[in-house]
Amino acid sequence: DSGVTQTPKHLITATGQRVTLRCSPRSGDLSVYWYQQSLDQGLQFLIQYYNGEERAKGNILERFSAQQFPDLHSELNLSSLELGDSALYFCASRPGEGTDTQYFGPGTRLTVL
């Protein structure tokens, strides 16, 4: 158990809909990262937050957005969903500025029908 929690574990929805994925980092970790992993693809970095502020952006679509709240949990919002958005979405947290190690949550499997 990495200490990072993600909900829900599975999500099935239809094209055009909007969903919210939730992540709680390890206790005390200020950084949260979001990744997308599609079938036969590696981890694609989406976005990073540090202590409530956006720190870095990767290949995140304009239909996607995220935020980190004062209690450090984070949410990833996916809207106008398309079939190609079906994937595993992982959240990871990093202990602090002095380490590069990330601890991953169990992921949310999103299926868009």
Next chain:
Amino acid sequence: TQLLEQSPQFLSIQEGENLTVYCNSSSVFSSLQWYRQEPGEGPVLLVTVVTGGEVKKLKRLTFQFGDARKDSSLHITAAQPGDTGLYLCAGATNAGKSTFGDGTTLTVKP
């Protein structure tokens, strides 16, 4: 854009065999992590290497960071079916950004 290339992409071996997977880049990293991921689950950290030339051992797994901090290797001795999984390397920069390779899918047959 920093790219990490992992090779081989797929590896299928018999129990008891040895193997090495590679992670290469033209970029210098402040550190490099190796993760193992099982289907449908999140990556689990195996090791972090920081110093050029560093070698770390974790039971039957040996990790090496290249002298120039651009590449790394993972060697598994006497592989077991429980070693089956996706092995990912990730290189980190001083800016705190990590780049992941596409992974090596290892299958160890009993």
